[in-house]
Amino acid sequence: MLLLAIVCVPLATGVLAGVFAWRCAVGWATVLAKTAVVGLGVALAVDTDSNRVVSGLDGALRADALSAYMVVVIGIVSLLASIQSVRYLQTDVALGEHSVRHASLYSVLVEVFVACMLAAVLAANLGALWVAVEATTIATTFLVGHQRSDKALEASWKYVLICSVGIAVAFLGTVLVYFAAIHVAGHPTGASVLDWTSLMHASRHLDPGVLRLAMGLLVLGYGTKVGLAPMHSWLPDAHSQAPAPVSALMSGVLLSVAFYALLRFKAIADVALGPQFTRTLLVIAGLSSLLVAASLLLTQRDLKRMLGYSSLEHMGLLALGAAAGTTLAIAAVLLHILGHGIAKAVLFLASGEVLIVEGTTEIDKVPALLTRRPLLGGIFGFGLVALLGLPPFSLFVSELNMIRGEVAVGLGWAAGLSLLAMAVIFAALMTHSRNLLLGGPTATGNATAQATPRLVGIPLVSGLVACAFLGLSAWPLQSLLYAAARVVVR
Amino acid sequence: MRPGAELDIVELAGGVVLAAAILALWRKDLRALISLLALQGVALATLAAVLAVHDDDVSLGVVAGVVLVAKGIVIPGLLARVVRSDPGSRETSPLVNVPASLVAAAVLVVVSYLVTGRLSSLFPDALTRLAPLGLATVLVGFFVLVTRRKAVSQIVGLLLVDNGIALVAFLLTAGFPLLVELGASLDLLLVVVVLQVLTTAMRARFGHVDLDQLRELHD
Numbered sequence: 001m002l003l004l005a006i007v008c009v010p011l012a013t014g015v016l017a018g019v020f021a022w023r024c025a026v027g028w029a030t031v032l033a034k035t036a037v038v039g040l041g042v043a044l045a046v047d048t049d050s051n052r053v054v055s056g057l058d059g060a061l062r063a064d065a066l067s068a069y070m071v072v073v074i075g076i077v078s079l080l081a082s083i084q085s086v087r088y089l090q091t092d093v094a095l096g097e098h099s100v101r102h103a104s105l106y107s108v109l110v111e112v113f114v115a116c117m118l119a120a121v122l123a124a125n126l127g128a129l130w131v132a133v134e135a136t137t138i139a140t141t142f143l144v145g146h147q148r149s150d151k152a153l154e155a156s157w158k159y160v161l162i163c164s165v166g167i168a169v170a171f172l173g174t175v176l177v178y179f180a181a182i183h184v185a186g187h188p189t190g191a192s193v194l195d196w197t198s199l200m201h202a203s204r205h206l207d208p209g210v211l212r213l214a215m216g217l218l219v220l221g222y223g224t225k226v227g228l229a230p231m232h233s234w235l236p237d238a239h240s241q242a243p244a245p246v247s248a249l250m251s252g253v254l255l256s257v258a259f260y261a262l263l264r265f266k267a268i269a270d271v272a273l274g275p276q277f278t279r280t281l282l283v284i285a286g287l288s289s290l291l292v293a294a295s296l297l298l299t300q301r302d303l304k305r306m307l308g309y310s311s312l313e314h315m316g317l318l319a320l321g322a323a324a325g326t327t328l329a330i331a332a333v334l335l336h337i338l339g340h341g342i343a344k345a346v347l348f349l350a351s352g353e354v355l356i357v358e359g360t361t362e363i364d365k366v367p368a369l370l371t372r373r374p375l376l377g378g379i380f381g382f383g384l385v386a387l388l389g390l391p392p393f394s395l396f397v398s399e400l401n402m403i404r405g406e407v408a409v410g411l412g413w414a415a416g417l418s419l420l421a422m423a424v425i426f427a428a429l430m431t432h433s434r435n436l437l438l439g440g441p442t443a444t445g446n447a448t449a450q451a452t453p454r455l456v457g458i459p460l461v462s463g464l465v466a467c468a469f470l471g472l473s474a475w476p477l478q479s480l481l482y483a484a485a486r487v488v489v490r
Numbered sequence: 491m492r493p494g495a496e497l498d499i500v501e502l503a504g505g506v507v508l509a510a511a512i513l514a515l516w517r518k519d520l521r522a523l524i525s526l527l528a529l530q531g532v533a534l535a536t537l538a539a540v541l542a543v544h545d546d547d548v549s550l551g552v553v554a555g556v557v558l559v560a561k562g563i564v565i566p567g568l569l570a571r572v573v574r575s576d577p578g579s580r581e582t583s584p585l586v587n588v589p590a591s592l593v594a595a596a597v598l599v600v601v602s603y604l605v606t607g608r609l610s611s612l613f614p615d616a617l618t619r620l621a622p623l624g625l626a627t628v629l630v631g632f633f634v635l636v637t638r639r640k641a642v643s644q645i646v647g648l649l650l651v652d653n654g655i656a657l658v659a660f661l662l663t664a665g666f667p668l669l670v671e672l673g674a675s676l677d678l679l680l681v682v683v684v685l686q687v688l689t690t691a692m693r694a695r696f697g698h699v700d701l702d703q704l705r706e707l708h709d
Contacts, residue, residue: 060669127666131673138680145688150695154707157641157688164681165635165648171674172628172655179662183613194667209608237707 002047003056003063006040006071007118009033010078014111022093022103027086030107034082037118038075044068045480053197055124062124062196065483069334070121070260076466077252077341078114081245083459084349085110088245091356098146106146106243113139113249117257127194129261130167130174133225136254137163143246144238155234155241162234166224170261173217177268180210196264203271212277215269218262219281225258226315229288236296239308240361244352247304248345251311256337259318263330266322267488275409279323283414286319290421298428303351303361306432307344310387313425314340320411320418321402329405330485335474336398339467343386343395346463350379357452363432367439375457377437382464384433388426394470496540497616500661503537504623506530507657508599511630511650515591518584523646524569530653531561534660541664549668557656560675565649565682572642572689576699585637598629609662617661624661627654641689641699645682652678 013033017026045068047054055062063071089103098106116139120132137160145156174194181193184205192198224231239247266278293313300306314336321333351361353376358366370377386393406415470477510526510533517523535558542550584591602625610618631650638644665671692699 125667125670127670128673131670131677134674134677134681138677138684141684141688145691151707153688153691153695157685157692157701158707160681160684160688161644161648165632165651168648168651168655172658175655175659175663175666178666179609182663194670207612209612213605213608241707 001056002040002044003054003061003122006037006044007061007115007122009036009040010111010115010118014108014115017104017107017111020104021100022089022107023100024086024090026104026107027082027089030082030111031079031086033111034075034079034114037114038072038079041068041071041075044071049479049483051483051486059192059195060124060128061119061122063122064487065480066260066263066334066485066487067121069480069484070257070337071118073256073338073341074114074117074121074253076338077345078249080342080345080349080459080463081248081252082110084248084352084456085245087356087456088243088352102146106143109139109143110246110249113143113254117253120257121260124196125192125194126177126196126199126261126264127174129264130171133170133222133258133261134164134167136257137167137225140242140246140250140254144242146243146246147241149241152241155237159234159238162231163225166221166231168221169217169224170221173214173221173265176210176214176217177206177265180206180214183207199268200271203268206268206272208273211269211272215265215273215278216281218265219278219285222258222261222265223285226255226262226319227289227312228285228315228319229292229312232289232292232312235312236305236308239311239348240302240305244304244348244355247307247352248348251307251348252341252345255311255315256318256341259315259322259337263322263333263488266325267490270325271490275325279325279409279411282319282323283411286316286323287414287417287421289313289316289319290418290425294421294424294428297425298431300432301362301364303354303363303366303436304348306363306429307347307351310425310429311340311344313421314344314387316421317399317402317418320406320414321398323414324402324405324409324411325489326405326408327482327485327489328408329402330489331481332398332401332405334481334484335394335470335477336402338477339386339394339398339470342463342467343383343393346379346460346467347383347387350376350383350460353452353456357450363436367435368437369439370437373452375454376452379457379460379464380433381437384429386464386467388429389422392468392471393464394467394474397471397474493616496544499540500537500617501620503533503540504620504657504661506533507653508623508627508630511627511654512592512595514634514646514650515595515630516588518588520573520640520642520646521570523643524566524573527569527646527649527653528562528566530650531557531563531566534653534656535562537657537660538665541660545664547664550665552668553665553671556672556675560679561649561653561656564679568682568686569642569645572686575690576693584643585639591633591637594633595626595630598633599626602626602629617664620661621658624654624657624659627651627657630654639701641685641692641701644701645685645689648685649682 092098116135123129141160227235389395389399538554603622635647
């Protein structure tokens, strides 16, 4: 019942947004729905503590600690994004850039998108997980193209085509896992073969040859959706062209939901093949993502594109952390998913606010933000500090523990390379943020531009405060993180 | 499955799927490509129907019907509408010429036999033996995606990949659970609708659908 409610809450507000024309009240209803999702997620986390499993809808939905944790993450990031969506749509409709109908379509698609992500992490069946992940692509395509410019159109074409092809490869991988599972003697046949529970049960007996082929395809396929190099080319385009709240959702949680799928399959493969095989794949994907991010970040001119490449970096770090695969490392990976989700969402939302008040997101055209707009500048400053993995933010703790995990399993060399890439990225982001925050003369500043209402800052500042709090003390999450990590580490 | 009329039909259907994919490399006319996709859809539906009768599996029968409607009729119909509305983009203008493409296809077929050797040697079965046909179709689809730059021919490439995967799935596992199959078919249908809308929008905005001329976003 609880699980069905979690998926249905955003769907219900989606219907609401479709029936009534867009207005502020509808926007606040979606915010309320996300608050409810966070609340239900916390309730689920309490329910699934100590290895209990909750299921619903005739066994089609299933939640363990890992699913519950992901529900909380999706809830928090989409809460932030939907508050800013109200501001975004309100401004756009007031300026006459988009019709009310267009704004309604936006709200409906965002709600469907969030519901699909929730369905993905709550699906009992790994085939159904695939269906939900593919559905997120469909829901987000028109959101990426919502600005209706040439560039937005190009970005949405690239996005839907590359991700559909990638996810098709993941489907082939899922077919092979299914094939291996139905050839296990004594394994129950029928619809439940691809259920996580029965797959984990049979994982010891799956044919290693078939599973190796399957894991290669799954890492390639879901890796496309995570944005891991070399299939990352859609990511910076889509993130820079989508409206800011959509970028926040995509970067903050969509990438991690695809990563969640990889974690599930990795757990199965680790039992059947031993950890080395998937580890190699993830190290290659992680290091190449870091390399791409490090080499391209310095040349970026656009704020949102820069943030997109930074997501590539963090997905690479997650891949390396998952490659280590110890309980500590996986708990750190999960904490990193939350920390990165919040920090990146705050920064994307703040850059959306920059677009509203300054009319552009080109870094050179919005200099000295800190002196001209102290609130926005401050949010950017602290957000970038969080993204760089500096204390007190939680990303520092999670990165440190991921590296500890990597060193513990003999991946010290990979951890060293990742630190090198992070140093380059650090320098690149510092250069950009110096221009952005302090910058040169501000004579070109747009004096007539509107101001940012103080209220807009509240969710963004609270996000950063939460992120810093988790860095100082992870106690509210400690037991949940370890329970969730133990789901995929045996 | 034992040798007999049923197995003959399955083998024929698998062969038709791969042959249609290779013919897609040879034909330049987009309308011909769309007919080839429809042919693949019908072949896949026939294969699923035969398996359904053989296994007495009602849900697989439903899947066969869905495949026939989605891949055999609706999706080719949607693509045909796009092509009809734009006579200027009927030629695919591939980056690699036809003879070279056909040689590449031959290499891809050999590669897929090598890769799937493990599957057929482990589980020797009349159906598993045919799996390379599906994988070869997937690889030819990738080849189309890489070498064809018109929007519609990229959609064709995606659908070739998808049909190849469907063939592998039917041959290896006799179909997924019904719910997953229905969800996957719905997803595919929606993706094609989305791509069709985007193609129409691109033509309205740029006056062409040549992806090589979309170069605004790059590093």
